[in-house]
Amino acid sequence: MLGRLNSLIQFRHSPSFSSKVLRRQQFFGTKTLCFVGQDQMSSTLEADAESVLRLVTPSLDLKRHKGQAGKIAVIGGCREYTGAPYFAAISALKIGADLSHVFCTKDAAPVIKSYSPELIVHPLLEESYTVSEEERRKLQEKVVGEVDKWIERFDCLVIGPGLGRDPFLLECVSKIMLLARKFNLPFVVDGDGLFLVTNSIDLVNSYPLAVLTPNVNEYKRLVLKVLNCEVDEENPEDQLRSLAKVLGGVTILKKGRSDLISNGEIVKSVSIYGSPRRCGGQGDILSGSVAVFLSWAQQLISGHESLSENPAILGCIAASGLLRKAASLAFTKHKRSTLTSDIIACLGESLEGICPAS
Ligand SMILES: NC(=O)C1=CN([C@@H]2O[C@H](COP(=O)(O)OP(=O)(O)OC[C@H]3O[C@@H](n4cnc5c(N)ncnc54)[C@H](OP(=O)(O)O)[C@@H]3O)[C@@H](O)[C@H]2O)[C@@H](O)CC1
Numbered sequence: 276m277l278g279r280l281n282s283l284i285q286f287r288h289s290p291s292f293s294s295k296v297l298r299r300q301q302f303f304g305t306k307t308l309c310f311v312g313q314d315q316m317s318s319t320l321e322a323d324a325e326s327v328l329r330l331v332t333p334s335l336d337l338k339r340h341k342g343q344a345g346k347i348a349v350i351g352g353c354r355e356y357t358g359a360p361y362f363a364a365i366s367a368l369k370i371g372a373d374l375s376h377v378f379c380t381k382d383a384a385p386v387i388k389s390y391s392p393e394l395i396v397h398p399l400l401e402e403s404y405t406v407s408e409e410e411r412r413k414l415q416e417k418v419v420g421e422v423d424k425w426i427e428r429f430d431c432l433v434i435g436p437g438l439g440r441d442p443f444l445l446e447c448v449s450k451i452m453l454l455a456r457k458f459n460l461p462f463v464v465d466g467d468g469l470f471l472v473t474n475s476i477d478l479v480n481s482y483p484l485a486v487l488t489p490n491v492n493e494y495k496r497l498v499l500k501v502l503n504c505e506v507d508e509e510n511p512e513d514q515l516r517s518l519a520k521v522l523g524g525v526t527i528l529k530k531g532r533s534d535l536i537s538n539g540e541i542v543k544s545v546s547i548y549g550s551p552r553r554c555g556g557q558g559d560i561l562s563g564s565v566a567v568f569l570s571w572a573q574q575l576i577s578g579h580e581s582l583s584e585n586p587a588i589l590g591c592i593a594a595s596g597l598l599r600k601a602a603s604l605a606f607t608k609h610k611r612s613t614l615t616s617d618i619i620a621c622l623g624e625s626l627e628g629i630c631p632a633s
């Protein structure tokens with residue numbers, strides 16, 4: 276059974292599971308691979324998202340302490356966008372992470388704090404208009420130093436929701452990405468983080484713990500930059516595989532009517548019926564969710580040395596499946612008035628329907 280699972284999701288184990296993760300091997304305790312259904316082991320394009328959700332979601336246990344179910348940090352939030360980082364960070368908690376941080380600009384912080392007392396909000400980043408040329412170098416060092424104090428505690432970063440495109444701010448964020456790579460910390464790049472990465476491919480190149488979650492526009496820009504061509508609508512799977520391969524094995528979740536996922540080797544799709552509402556913010560839920568499921572998958576795999584699945588692919592399949600289930604449930608309740616916060620409110624019920632807490 277393990278062999279067949281491995282051949283379906285042929286993942287390269289990153290050499291970089293941190294010692295922090297290894298210390299937590301016991302987290303998943305007695306969970307076994309009988310949670311993986313038969314469909315998941317077939318070689319079809321469509322993933323069995325429910326089986327993956329059951330596989331990676333840890334059971335609740337009174338012996339566990341705060342933090343073991345995941346600590347996520349979102350790097351995003353600026354003067355214009357405060358909703359996006361909030362959606363990503365709160366979704367992580369609603370799914371089951373223990374702690375969710377947001378590193379945002381100084382002026383976005385009080386707004387994001389006011390949305391929720393659950394989030395730990397760091398007013399750290401600054402946009403060009405608040406900093407003189409002379410102050411910039413010193414400030415950049417301060418930002419990196421501050422993130423450095425926290426970074427080892429996180430299981431995954433989400434970089435980009437509502438970040439904005441201020442050049443100085445993006446320069447600081449590129450330093451944070453380099454820091455994350457130094458610590459072998461997985462990160463999900465979304466929204467304006469993808470704008471940054473598309474213009475500085477080296478930030479993610481050949482980093483197997485990077486997950487990119489582009490929407491239609493973001494994907495178009497990435498394909499143009501990296502493959503120097505237009506999006507191939509006829510053969511999306513092959514093009515996605517090539518893109519991930521050229522980027523040295525990063526995982527890409529291409530969002531759309533069906534979500535397509537590849538690490539340059541395999542391609543999987545998630546097409547569970549979601550919702551016809553396309554209100555903004557659903558991609559932000561997805562990025563926060565990928566971070567949690569990726570962390571859980573990493574912990575699961577580190578506890579089963581015989582497994583060679585790629586936690587990033589499992590995280591993407593699980594997050595996409597859950598978001599679609601929650602969007603569908605929210606739509607049955609709210610129809611045309613369905614908003615992103617309604618979908619977030621359905622995350623728990625949707626996950627409970629697939630893997631009950633008790
Ligand atoms: N509440 C908040 O704070 C939120 C903040 N957000 C943050 O905003 C930042 C920018 O992200 P983004 O997604 O708006 O930018 P981008 O990808 O350039 O798209 C812009 C335009 O592209 C088009 N378009 C989109 N999809 C398309 C499709 N399928 N097919 C065809 N066209 C399509 C469409 O253009 P239109 O139809 O108006 O011409 C759309 O308006 C980023 O930081 C993000 O995190 C969001 O997360 C939302 C919630």
Ligand SMILES: Nc1ncnc2c1ncn2[C@@H]1O[C@H](COP(=O)(O)OP(=O)(O)OP(=O)(O)O)[C@@H](O)[C@H]1O
Nearest residue numbers: 490491530531532534549554555556557558559561
């Ligand atoms: N045409 C579609 N039909 C069904 N589901 C879709 C469709 N497009 C996107 N989705 C779903 O919505 C999720 C978010 O994708 P979307 O393209 O809206 O991201 P986004 O533009 O980054 O969102 P955001 O507004 O948060 O920035 C995807 O994971 C996918 O499951």
Ligand SMILES: [Mg+2]
Nearest residue numbers: 466490558559
């Ligand atoms: Mg987006």
